[in-house]
Amino acid sequence: MAFTILVVDDEILLREMLKDIFTIAGYNVITAENGKEGLEKIEKYFPDFVILDGSMPVMDGFETLEQIRKNPKFINLPVMMFTALSGESEQIKGLSLGADDYITKPFKTPILLTKVKNILDRKKQSMDVNPLTSLPGNLSIQENIEKRIANKTHFSLLYIDLNNFKSFNDKYGFYTGDKIIKFTADLLQNIVRKYGMLSDFIGHIGGDDFVIITEGGNSITLAENIISEFDKNILQFYNEEDKKNGFIVSMDRNDKIQKFSIMTISIAIIATNVARLTHFAEISKRASELKKLAKKNNKSSYVFERRKDCR
16 A cells, blocks of 8 residues: 655645655655644645644744654654755754654755655554564564565575463463563574574564574574574563472463463474475464464474475
């Protein structure tokens, strides 16, 4: 889906020119001739980006920007100030009010488009980042996989899941549970830095589910070291009694008291050159199936796809 850009400028010729530029570049474009109208259209259309002229009648760009940033709904709305004034003080004023960038007239179209694209790309990435682990989420994971498929690059996907995390979370609380998630994310990043490649990708699906995508042919090495480090360090999150017992007592999904063993980690590994999977949905489905097999073990383990054709 294309991003929507709102152009707010009192010069009709410039508005139309910018509309043509952004439309040709693949954006949806709406326009306003002053700040007051611009605020009304922001409320009505919720654009993804605003180009805001500094000098306008009725309400200038600086006052408009100030009003945008006062509204909690639009505190993170990307805004670029657009003005004929090249003085440093004007730029500082706009930036101090919360502008994301500045461009002066006359402008060069490639530079304008590049600036807008870069800001929108950062917005898209930040919206997909998990706030706890700072790892990219589902949208980025899918895009990364589809890009590698389109480039006909062979890769392996490691689907990583924690066993008995829910029972731990129920007993120790969400705060400590979040520590486990952060610990796991940090562990995966450390292992990839040590044994992976620069092109490797780590994503956080959500909850206690993660993925690693690697082209290095070293998926087994990654999995073995993840398991080793996880098992070596997980006990630090348990109290002395549970460490001694080797299990915790907590409620199961049917609200019955049960014993749950110390947390372990399961990894399903899909290699596209082995499984001959060529679509994101196929890879996701098969990884989920393999993960269920890995979780049947009573210890940390990995399962590797060995079938030559999964379709």
